[in-house]
Amino acid sequence: MRLLVLGTGVMAKNQLTHFSKIDGVTVVGAVDTDPDRLSAFAEKFDIEKRFLSLDEAIAWGEFDAATNITPDRIHHPTTLALIAAGKHVLCEKPLAENYPKALEMTEAAEKAGVINMVNLTYRNVAPLQRAREMVLAGELGTIKHVEASYLQSWLVSRAWGDWRTESTWLWRLSTGHGSNGVLGDVGIHILDFAAYGAATDIDHVFARLKTFNKAPGGQIGEYMLDANDSFTMSVDFANGALGVIHASRWATGHLNELKLRIYGEKGSLEVIHRPGGSELRGCLGDDAETATWKEIEVPPVPTNYQRFAEAVASGIQPDPNFRHAANLQKVLDLAMVTERERRELKV
Numbered sequence: 180m181r182l183l184v185l186g187t188g189v190m191a192k193n194q195l196t197h198f199s200k201i202d203g204v205t206v207v208g209a210v211d212t213d214p215d216r217l218s219a220f221a222e223k224f225d226i227e228k229r230f231l232s233l234d235e236a237i238a239w240g241e242f243d244a245a246t247n248i249t250p251d252r253i254h255h256p257t258t259l260a261l262i263a264a265g266k267h268v269l270c271e272k273p274l275a276e277n278y279p280k281a282l283e284m285t286e287a288a289e290k291a292g293v294i295n296m297v298n299l300t301y302r303n304v305a306p307l308q309r310a311r312e313m314v315l316a317g318e319l320g321t322i323k324h325v326e327a328s329y330l331q332s333w334l335v336s337r338a339w340g341d342w343r344t345e346s347t348w349l350w351r352l353s354t355g356h357g358s359n360g361v362l363g364d365v366g367i368h369i370l371d372f373a374a375y376g377a378a379t380d381i382d383h384v385f386a387r388l389k390t391f392n393k394a395p396g397g398q399i400g401e402y403m404l405d406a407n408d409s410f411t412m413s414v415d416f417a418n419g420a421l422g423v424i425h426a427s428r429w430a431t432g433h434l435n436e437l438k439l440r441i442y443g444e445k446g447s448l449e450v451i452h453r454p455g456g457s458e459l460r461g462c463l464g465d466d467a468e469t470a471t472w473k474e475i476e477v478p479p480v481p482t483n484y485q486r487f488a489e490a491v492a493s494g495i496q497p498d499p500n501f502r503h504a505a506n507l508q509k510v511l512d513l514a515m516v517t518e519r520e521r522r523e524l525k526v
Contacts, residue, residue, distance in 0.1 A: 180204050180491045183236055183266075185257060186248035187211040187220035189347065190271060194246055194298075195224050197484040204488050210236050233257050237264045244294070244491050247271060250350070252357035255280045262287045267294035269487045273367045274504040276359065278512045281505035288501050294490045296497055297504035298483050299371045301437060306450045306459035307376050309477045310441065314378040318463065319443025325422040326440040327373035329365045330430035334393065334408060338434055343399060352393070353402040360407030361426050362388060362514060367507050369426055369437060371499065374416070376439045376450060380506070381422075383415040385523040386514035391429065412514060448475075 180203060184191055187209055198204050208228035211217035221229045230236040237260060244267035247258055255275045261268050268288065274297050275281040288295035301307060313319060333339045333348065342348035350356040351364055358364065374381055388407040397404050409427035416422055430436075439450040446463035449472070459475045466473065481489075490497040506526075513524045 180244055180488050181207045181242045183207065183242040183245040184209040184220075184226070184248065185233060185236075185245050185261075186250075186253075187213075187216055188248065191220065191246075191248045192223075194248060194484065197482055198246075198488075199224070201485055201488050203492065207242050208236055208239070233260055237261070237266075240264070243267060244269070244487075246298075246487075250357055251359075251363065252276055255284060258284050259287055262291050262293055262295075265291065265293065267487075267491050269296045269298055269483070270501070270504075271298050272300075272504065273359075273363060273508055273511070274501060275508060276357065276363075278505060278509040281501070281508040285501040285505045294487070294494070294496060295501040296483065296487050296490065297499050297501060299368060299499045299504070300483060301368055301372050301452060302375070302499060303480065303482045304437075304450070304452045304457050305477045305480045306452070306457045306475075307372060307439070308480045309459055309475065310376045310439070310448045310450050311378050313448060313461075314376070314441060314443070318446060319441060319448065320445030322377055322379065322416070322418055322420045322441060322443045324442040325373055325377045325416065325420055326438075326442075327369050327376075327422070327424045328436075328438045329369035329372070329426040330433035330436045330438075331361075331365070331426075331428045332430050332433050334428040335431045336434070343394075349399060349402045349404075352404045352406050352408075354406050355403050358406040359511070359515075360388070360390070360410075361428050362386070362407055362410045362511055365426055366410065366511050366514070367504065369424055370507050370510055371503075372437055372439055372450075373422060373424055374507075375499075376448075377416065377418075377420065377422075377441050379416040379418040379420065381414045381510050381526055382417045383523055383525050384412060384510055384513050385414075385517045386410055386412040388515070388518045410514070414510075 247270040411425040414422040437452045
């Protein structure tokens, strides 16, 4: 697979460390509107072809697929251009800023017959994959209740950088710069984590969003800090289970933690993922009588990057695809409506 990298920021560096380890994948070009950032990135990863616009790269055309790592609001036009050129696309989440745009991208990719995949990176978490397998195998019985949380502390801690001075973080706090806040940034991750792990779709949603004061006048330079910082969400799942999902950037003591608890009539599972690793615990069978939880060993699973490369080679569409991400975006869009209207909505 000849791969084009579109956008050369922090996440691009992370992706390239994975793609560079996959046999048969060659990064043949990179695109960025910032010439200095582009040059530094291309030098670091020894990429010969460098373009200041996607149009230039498409005109060149010597690539099979692209990984789209541009800011959220740029996903829609650039992905449509790549699809029109007949290129396979791995797009960063969220697929688009809203459901109508995400649906347009989905339908375009499906009509063109190109491999389309969204980089919901926590599909790489092996315990999540194993939890889903156990749910589907009936080991927990009928699922009754689901809890999921995504906790970050970068508004409290400088472990990832200083959001007060770095544009890398400030834009995520400003709707005027294309951010839908924590709901738009990591909401799609935790919704996928919950629904995929519990092996069911979200059917109804009611959400509350909160933006906290972070600076005098709620503004730093050109950035109006009006995007939501925390959300709580109650959901009904298609299988009849009730769910509670929440996320925050103010979770002191949690750098980047996802947690999922799945409660069934025959047993329960807990998936925890942190920067240092992941774990799966279960309370199953006779252990339910004594509330005894035991760690479950889990083998590694292929990454999204490996599965994308394999899909391009085989022509077989993998999951999570654009349509799945679009459906999750619909839930996120409706969550914002429920906040304004203070009422539950059916997905």
